[in-house]
Amino acid sequence: MMKTYRIAVSQPGASERYPYVYILYTVNPEAFVYVGETEDLNGAIGRLAGHIKLNNPGTFIKKFMENSNYDVSCLKDIHMIAFDISEHEIFTGEINKTRRRALEYLLHFKILGFSCDDSVKIPYTVVSHVQTQERFVSDRKINDICNEIFKEAIQLLPYSEECQ
Numbered sequence: 001m002m003k004t005y006r007i008a009v010s011q012p013g014a015s016e017r018y019p020y021v022y023i024l025y026t027v028n029p030e031a032f033v034y035v036g037e038t039e040d041l042n043g044a045i046g047r048l049a050g051h052i053k054l055n056n057p058g059t060f061i062k063k064f065m066e067n068s069n070y071d072v073s074c075l076k077d078i079h080m081i082a083f084d085i086s087e088h089e090i091f092t093g094e095i096n097k098t099r100r101r102a103l104e105y106l107l108h109f110k111i112l113g114f115s116c117d118d119s120v121k122i123p124y125t126v127v128s129h130v131q132t133q134e135r136f137v138s139d140r141k142i143n144d145i146c147n148e149i150f151k152e153a154i155q156l157l158p159y160s161e162e163c164q
Helices: 043-051 059-067 094-114 140-156
Strands: 020-026 032-038 079-084
Touching (some): 020 043, 032 043, 043 079, 079 140
Antiparallel strands (some): 020 079
């Protein structure tokens, strides 16, 4: 039987080179969440491609193999929620990568903390690894942006009764 891939993009533009903070997630065969940041040449789609490579496994595939008892062939329905943060110039360009990483760090720990919330109906494991960006993690603007993204993410992730 021929391999078939279903690929869906909710809106055009996800392949544009903008700064993004993103969440990869799956529920099948286990629930995993990965938080990352990018300003990839091919946008969030380009970064997703790097994550799901099988030969010379991408980061998400490696994390799945490290944290699951299932074979990678069982992994189904990998989703990405990409937040275009280009309207905030503080995240644009290589020089601002540390600010994107601070946002990634804050979002990672908010989602990790939420995994213990009473409203979580599908337990999930956060498998991303983030680096501390001490210089910017207490920046008020970055924290406010993180809170805004987190609120939207909780509505979109399928793990809680809060999701739509």
